[in-house]
Amino acid sequence: MICCRKVNINTLTLVVILQGTAAVLFYGWYIRNSFHHSASPKGKVHILLLSSWRSGSSFLGQVFSQHPSVFYLMEPGWHVWTKNHKSGAKVLRTTVRDLLWSLYKCDFSVMNAYLPGNPLSSSLFMWTWSQALCSPPACPFKTANESQCRQVCHAQSLSKAQEACQTYSHVVLKETRFFELESIYPLLQDPVLNLHVVHLVRDPRAVMRSRDESAYILHTDSAIVLEQRNVSSAERQYEVLREICRSHLNIYERGLLNPPPFLEGRYKLVRFEDVAQNPLTEINDIYNFVGLKMTPEVKEWIYKMTQGKGKGGWNEAFKITSRNAAEVSEAWRTELQHIKVKKIQEVCKAAMLLLGYKTVNSEG
Ligand SMILES: *[C@@H]1O[C@H](CO)[C@@H](O)[C@H](O)[C@H]1NC(C)=O
Ligand SMILES: *[C@@H]1O[C@H](CO)[C@@H](O)[C@H](O)[C@H]1NC(C)=O
Numbered sequence: 001m002i003c004c005r006k007v008n009i010n011t012l013t014l015v016v017i018l019q020g021t022a023a024v025l026f027y028g029w030y031i032r033n034s035f036h037h038s039a040s041p042k043g044k045v046h047i048l049l050l051s052s053w054r055s056g057s058s059f060l061g062q063v064f065s066q067h068p069s070v071f072y073l074m075e076p077g078w079h080v081w082t083k084n085h086k087s088g089a090k091v092l093r094t095t096v097r098d099l100l101w102s103l104y105k106c107d108f109s110v111m112n113a114y115l116p117g118n119p120l121s122s123s124l125f126m127w128t129w130s131q132a133l134c135s136p137p138a139c140p141f142k143t144a145n146e147s148q149c150r151q152v153c154h155a156q157s158l159s160k161a162q163e164a165c166q167t168y169s170h171v172v173l174k175e176t177r178f179f180e181l182e183s184i185y186p187l188l189q190d191p192v193l194n195l196h197v198v199h200l201v202r203d204p205r206a207v208m209r210s211r212d213e214s215a216y217i218l219h220t221d222s223a224i225v226l227e228q229r230n231v232s233s234a235e236r237q238y239e240v241l242r243e244i245c246r247s248h249l250n251i252y253e254r255g256l257l258n259p260p261p262f263l264e265g266r267y268k269l270v271r272f273e274d275v276a277q278n279p280l281t282e283i284n285d286i287y288n289f290v291g292l293k294m295t296p297e298v299k300e301w302i303y304k305m306t307q308g309k310g311k312g313g314w315n316e317a318f319k320i321t322s323r324n325a326a327e328v329s330e331a332w333r334t335e336l337q338h339i340k341v342k343k344i345q346e347v348c349k350a351a352m353l354l355l356g357y358k359t360v361n362s363e364g
Contacts, residue, residue: 046104046193047290048184049174050251052244053218054210055202056272056329057174059305061129063283064172066301067292071132071168076103077177078125079114085220088227093183100173101186104193106165108158121161122154138164170292179225179247181254181263189262196290197263199255201248202272202329203357204241204348205341209332211237238347245348252354271355276329279306338363 049064051057058074065072077096084092102110115123127133128146135142138160139153165171178184187195211218222240231239255267268289275282279302287294332341345352345359352359 047172051200061174065131070170072130072172074126108162119158121156205332242347245351249351
C-alpha cells in the first residue's frame with residue numbers, strides 16, 4: 001500500500017521535479033497552441049490541391065483557406081502561363097513545378113520573374129481568396145470579406161506574405177496546370193515538404209456545362225493545353241476535355257493503383273459530387289488526411305456555402321457563392337443537350353469508367 005506519510009524527502013524532491021517538468025511541458029504546449037498557426041517548421045505539411053478548371057476547386061480551395069492553420073494560394077501557376085501564353089503545357093510544367101517548390105518553402109523571391117519592381121501581395125493572382133493574405137500578420141487586421149480585404153490589405157508588400165507564410169503549419173497551393181503526377185515527383189521526394197496531394201475530379205459533363213459558361217475566360221489556357229495546335233472551334237472544347245480526362249486517369253492510376261513508394265499514403269482522390277452530397281463528412285476526411293482539425297467556424301462556413309441560395313453564372317465563373325452545392329453539381333442533366341452529353345462520354349469514356357461516373361444512354 002502506498003501511503004503519503006511514508007513519503008521521504010527524496011520522493012518529494014522527485015515529485016517537485018516532475019511537476020516542474022510537467023508545468024514546463026504544458027507551458028510549451030500552451031504557447032504553441034495559443035498561437036493557432038505556429039507549429040514548428042519541422043512538422044509543417046504542404047498540400048497540393050490538384051484539379052482542372054471548373055471542377056469545384058475554388059470551393060475546395062476555400063475549404064482550406066478558411067482554416068486558421070492554413071496559408072493558401074490559388075493557382076500561382078497562372079502567372080507562369082499568362083507570361084508564356086504562346087507556349088504549351090509540356091514546356092511550362094517544370095517552371096510551374098519549380099515555382100510551387102519555392103512557394104512551399106515560403107520563398108517568394110521567385111515571383112520577381114512575374115511581378116517586377118517591388119511587388120505587393122495584391123499582385124498575386126486571386127489574392128483576396130486567401131484568408132491568410134487578408135489576416136495578420138500579412139495584413140494589419142482580419143477582414144470580414146473580400147471587398148474589405150481589398151481595401152485594407154492591398155498595399156502590403158509581398159515580403160509580408162512571405163513572413164506570414166512561415167508562421168502557418170499548413171501551406172496549401174491549388175493548381176490546375178499539372179496533367180500528370182510525374183512532373184511533381186521531385187516535390188514528393190523532398191523530405192522537408194511532406195507533400196500531400198488532394199486530387200479533385202468532377203463529372204466531365206458538369207465540367208463541360210460549366211466551361212461553356214466561361215469559354216471566353218478559358219481561351220488562353222485552352223490554347224496552352226492544346227499545345228497551340230490549330231483546332232477548329234467546334235472541336236476545341238472536346239479536345240481540351242479529352243486532355244483533362246486523360247490527365248485525371250493518369251494521375252489516378254499513378255496515385256492509387258500503381259504508386260511509387262514515396263507516393264504511398266500521400267495521395268487522396270476526391271470526387272466533387274461526393275463533397276456536394278455530403279460536405280461535412282467528405283471535408284472531415286480531407287482534413288484528417290492532411291492533419292487539420294475541424295473548427296466550429298469552418299463548420300458553419302461549410303453549412304452556409306453548401307445550403308445557400310443562388311445560381312452560378314458567367315460573371316461568377318471564378319467565384320464560389322453560397323448555393324445548393326448538390327443541386328449545382330447535377331445541373332448538367334437538364335442544361336446540356338443529349339448530343340453533347342454523348343460526345344463527352346465518348347471523349348472521356350475511360351476516365352468516367354475508372355472514376356465511377358455512370359454514362360446515360362438516352363435523352364430521358
Ligand atoms: C464586408 O464587411 C464590411 C465590414 O464588416 C461591411 O461593412 C460590408 O458591408 C461587407 N461587404 C459585403 C459585400 O458583404
Ligand atoms: C487553322 O485552320 C483553319 C482551317 O482548318 C485555317 O483556315 C487557318 O488558317 C488555320 N490557322 C493557322 C494559324 O494555321
